[in-house]
Amino acid sequence: MRLAELNENKEAVVSALSGDNRFISRITSIGLTPGCKLSVVKNDKNRPILVYSRDTMIALNRKECEGIEVTEVKE
Amino acid sequence: MSNKTTIALLGQPNAGKSTLFNALTGMNQHVGNWPGKTVEKKEGSFTHNKKEYAIADLPGSYSLTANSDEEVITRDFIASGNADVVCILADSSQLERSLFMLADYAGITVPCFLLLNMADIAKEKGKNIDVKALEDKLKIPVVLLSANNKKEYKSFYEALEKAVTNKTCLDSSRLEDAYSNLEGYNELKAMIPEGVISNYSSSWIASKALENDSVVLAKLENTMSADDYKKVDDIRNAVQGAVLTGGAKFAWIDEILSGAVDSKKENVSLGKLDRIYTHKFLGKPAVILTILLGLIMSFIPAIPIMGVGMAFGSLRVPVAEALTSIGAPDVIISLLCNVVIQSLAFICQMLGFVFGVTLIFGMLEEIGIMARVSYVFDNTMAKLGLQGKSVMPFLVSFGCTMGGTAGSRVIENWGQKVLTIALAWAVPCGAAWSVVPMLSTIFFGNGVFVVIVAILITMLLHMWITAKIFGRGLVNAENKYGMIMELPPYHKPKWGALFRYVLGRTKDTFLRVVTVVMLVCVVFWLLSYSFVEGSEPILFRIGTAIEPVTKFFGMSWELFMAFIASSVGKEGALGVIGALYNGQNFSGAFYEAMGGGGVAENLNELLAANVSKPQALAFIFAITFNMPCVVALASTYQEIHSAKWTAKIAIYYTVVALILAMIAYHVGLLIW
Incomplete structure (x- = not known):
C-alpha cells in the first residue's frame, strides 16, 4: 500500500521507492530506505504527512510521497 | 598561497551550520553569491592559537548527489582542494538520519572531522553518545557540543587542530564492504580508474555512478571509451542504485552507532504545542497568531531605537x-538638514524595527517554530513556488517592508528568499495604511471599505503575477518540489549568541542602508533644489513637462510628484500634495513634507477642489503599490546582495504601480 493510505498511529516498513533520481536521492538522504520502520504521526488532507522514522519527525508533501510503498506492521 | 588553513562546513539543513559559522567568525564574514549561481556563498575567518583560519559555509544540502546547484557547488569546492579540512556536522539528537552526510562523504580523501551538534537536546532525549568509540570506528576526531554555547568550543578547536595536523581521513572500508555486496558495484568500480575526479576515490565515484549522478556520469562518458561507458549505462540501468547504496549507507551508520550510542525507547507522540500547530483547523490561525505576536514583540526592543531616531x-x-x-x-x-539629518533619522527609526524583527524571528527560527510554520503553509506557499516560511515576511510586511525583508533571512534558499522579498513588496505597509484609508475617506466616504477590499484583492493578484514573472529566474525546478523536511525538536534559544549576531547584523544593515539611502536622497535633493534663485528645480520642470503623459495615468503633475516622493517614503505623500496645491515653493514643500512636516490643515478642501474621484483612485493605487520606501530598497539590497535583482524589483514595482494607477483611473472614469 501507499504511505498516504496508512492511518494515523500505524506502523509500517518501507517496501519500495519509485520516482525520478532527485526524489530517490532526497528520500534516501532523509532516511526512508526500503526496510526502514516508520510510524504515521499525522495524516490530514491538504497538509504534509508527518511520519516518525530513524529518530526524526519528517514532514512529507502528499504528492511527493506517492512513490513510497509500505507494508503495514500489525501489532 | 596564504598560510591560512581553510575549513569547509558540510551538513544537512538544520544541522546548525549557520550557528557554528556565526559563532566562529563573529562579524568577520562576507556573504555573496557563488559566481553565476542563485546560491549564497558565505565565507569568514577567525584566529585561534595565533593561527589564521578561513572558513567556507558550504550550501546546505541533504546529500552529495548532484541534484541541485547547492550540491554541485559543494562537491566542486571539495574536489578543488580549496579546503584543507572539512567539518561535517550532524544533529546528535537525530543521529541516525543526520549521519547520512558523513556516509555520503565516505570515500572522499580530503581530511575531515565530525561535529555532533545539539548535544544538549540529545542529552534531554536520554541519549548517551560515546565519542571515543565513534572516533575509533571512524578514525577521525569527533566532537560533541552545542554550537549555540560558545563555552563548549574548546573541544572543537582541539578536534580541528588534530584533523589539520594529522590529516585525518574518514575510514570508509566498512562502507565499501557493504557496497561490494550490491549488484553492479564491483563491476563498476573495476572499470573506474583512480583520479577521475581529484580527491574522490574510485569507490565513491562508482557508488555515485550507481546512483545515476548526472555529473559523475558525464565525467565518465568523457574519460571512458564508448564501449566501456555503454557497460556503465547497462549496469546502472539494471538496478535502482540510489536505493541500494542508501540502504548500505544506513546499514553502515547503524553499525557505527551500535555500541557507541544508547538511547531510551522514544516516545514519538507530538508535544502539546505541536498538536496545535499540526491541527487541521487550528494550525493556520495558530501560526498567524504566533507571527503577529512576534511582530508585536519586535516592537519592544525596537521602540528605544526608534525614539533615538x-x-x-x-x-x-x-x-x-x-x-x-x-x-x-x-x-x-x-x-545637511534635508538630506543628512533627515535620512539618518528615518533610517534609525526603521532600523529599530529591523533589530526587533531579526531578534524575535531569529529566536523563533532557533526554537524550531519556523519549521512548523513551513509545515503548516507548505501547500499554500508552494503555489507561489515558495516554502511555507515565506508567509512570515508577508505578514511582517503589513507592518514594515524592511522588517519583512529582514525576516526573510530565515529562508535558506537564495532564490526563494529573493522571490519572497519581491512579493513582500506588494504588501501595503504601515505607512500605506496610514495614508490610504484617510485619502479614501475624503473622496469616497463609506466607500473606503470597498477601496480597501479592492486593494487587498489587487495585492493577492499582484503577488500571484509577480511570482510567475520572477519565479522563473529565481526558483529552480528542484526547489519546486514539495516538502521533504524534518521537523527539528524544540530548542532552547541562547540569547547571548543570538543577541551578538543580531547586533552585528543590524550594524551591517545600517552601514549598507545609509550608503544607499544617502545616495538616493542626494539624487532627489539635486533634482528638487533650486540652485539659481527664482529658477525652478529639475524635478518640477520634468513633472510639468510630462504632465500630458502622467495625465494618462490619472495624475496631475502635483500628484505625480507626490507619487515620486512616495517611493522615498509613503508618509510624506499627503504632505507633498498639500504643499504643492497650496502653491508653496517647490523645494521647500518637498522637504517639509518628506520631513514629516505634517499635512496641510485645509487638505480636504485642497483635494476636493483640485482632484477628481478617478484621479484620487489612481493616486491611491499608485502609492499603495509603488516601491515601499527607499529604506526598504536599501535593506533589500543588503539582504539579497544583488544590485541587479534589487534594481529589477524596484523598476518592476514603479512600472506596475503606474499601470495599476492607469487601470484604476480608467475604471474610475467609467464609474463617475
Missing part, C-alpha cells in the same frame, strides 16, 4: 536655525 530628526529645525544665524549658505543648510 525621532529625537535625532527633531534636530533638523534647531540645526537649520543655528546655521542660518551664523550665515551659512542655503545649499549647505538644505543638504
Whole structure:
C-alpha cells in the first residue's frame, strides 16, 4: 500500500521507492530506505504527512510521497 | 598561497551550520553569491592559537548527489582542494538520519572531522553518545557540543587542530564492504580508474555512478571509451542504485552507532504545542497568531531605537536655525538638514524595527517554530513556488517592508528568499495604511471599505503575477518540489549568541542602508533644489513637462510628484500634495513634507477642489503599490546582495504601480 493510505498511529516498513533520481536521492538522504520502520504521526488532507522514522519527525508533501510503498506492521 | 588553513562546513539543513559559522567568525564574514549561481556563498575567518583560519559555509544540502546547484557547488569546492579540512556536522539528537552526510562523504580523501551538534537536546532525549568509540570506528576526531554555547568550543578547536595536523581521513572500508555486496558495484568500480575526479576515490565515484549522478556520469562518458561507458549505462540501468547504496549507507551508520550510542525507547507522540500547530483547523490561525505576536514583540526592543531616531530628526529645525544665524549658505543648510539629518533619522527609526524583527524571528527560527510554520503553509506557499516560511515576511510586511525583508533571512534558499522579498513588496505597509484609508475617506466616504477590499484583492493578484514573472529566474525546478523536511525538536534559544549576531547584523544593515539611502536622497535633493534663485528645480520642470503623459495615468503633475516622493517614503505623500496645491515653493514643500512636516490643515478642501474621484483612485493605487520606501530598497539590497535583482524589483514595482494607477483611473472614469 501507499504511505498516504496508512492511518494515523500505524506502523509500517518501507517496501519500495519509485520516482525520478532527485526524489530517490532526497528520500534516501532523509532516511526512508526500503526496510526502514516508520510510524504515521499525522495524516490530514491538504497538509504534509508527518511520519516518525530513524529518530526524526519528517514532514512529507502528499504528492511527493506517492512513490513510497509500505507494508503495514500489525501489532 | 596564504598560510591560512581553510575549513569547509558540510551538513544537512538544520544541522546548525549557520550557528557554528556565526559563532566562529563573529562579524568577520562576507556573504555573496557563488559566481553565476542563485546560491549564497558565505565565507569568514577567525584566529585561534595565533593561527589564521578561513572558513567556507558550504550550501546546505541533504546529500552529495548532484541534484541541485547547492550540491554541485559543494562537491566542486571539495574536489578543488580549496579546503584543507572539512567539518561535517550532524544533529546528535537525530543521529541516525543526520549521519547520512558523513556516509555520503565516505570515500572522499580530503581530511575531515565530525561535529555532533545539539548535544544538549540529545542529552534531554536520554541519549548517551560515546565519542571515543565513534572516533575509533571512524578514525577521525569527533566532537560533541552545542554550537549555540560558545563555552563548549574548546573541544572543537582541539578536534580541528588534530584533523589539520594529522590529516585525518574518514575510514570508509566498512562502507565499501557493504557496497561490494550490491549488484553492479564491483563491476563498476573495476572499470573506474583512480583520479577521475581529484580527491574522490574510485569507490565513491562508482557508488555515485550507481546512483545515476548526472555529473559523475558525464565525467565518465568523457574519460571512458564508448564501449566501456555503454557497460556503465547497462549496469546502472539494471538496478535502482540510489536505493541500494542508501540502504548500505544506513546499514553502515547503524553499525557505527551500535555500541557507541544508547538511547531510551522514544516516545514519538507530538508535544502539546505541536498538536496545535499540526491541527487541521487550528494550525493556520495558530501560526498567524504566533507571527503577529512576534511582530508585536519586535516592537519592544525596537521602540528605544526608534525614539533615538525621532529625537535625532527633531534636530533638523534647531540645526537649520543655528546655521542660518551664523550665515551659512542655503545649499549647505538644505543638504545637511534635508538630506543628512533627515535620512539618518528615518533610517534609525526603521532600523529599530529591523533589530526587533531579526531578534524575535531569529529566536523563533532557533526554537524550531519556523519549521512548523513551513509545515503548516507548505501547500499554500508552494503555489507561489515558495516554502511555507515565506508567509512570515508577508505578514511582517503589513507592518514594515524592511522588517519583512529582514525576516526573510530565515529562508535558506537564495532564490526563494529573493522571490519572497519581491512579493513582500506588494504588501501595503504601515505607512500605506496610514495614508490610504484617510485619502479614501475624503473622496469616497463609506466607500473606503470597498477601496480597501479592492486593494487587498489587487495585492493577492499582484503577488500571484509577480511570482510567475520572477519565479522563473529565481526558483529552480528542484526547489519546486514539495516538502521533504524534518521537523527539528524544540530548542532552547541562547540569547547571548543570538543577541551578538543580531547586533552585528543590524550594524551591517545600517552601514549598507545609509550608503544607499544617502545616495538616493542626494539624487532627489539635486533634482528638487533650486540652485539659481527664482529658477525652478529639475524635478518640477520634468513633472510639468510630462504632465500630458502622467495625465494618462490619472495624475496631475502635483500628484505625480507626490507619487515620486512616495517611493522615498509613503508618509510624506499627503504632505507633498498639500504643499504643492497650496502653491508653496517647490523645494521647500518637498522637504517639509518628506520631513514629516505634517499635512496641510485645509487638505480636504485642497483635494476636493483640485482632484477628481478617478484621479484620487489612481493616486491611491499608485502609492499603495509603488516601491515601499527607499529604506526598504536599501535593506533589500543588503539582504539579497544583488544590485541587479534589487534594481529589477524596484523598476518592476514603479512600472506596475503606474499601470495599476492607469487601470484604476480608467475604471474610475467609467464609474463617475
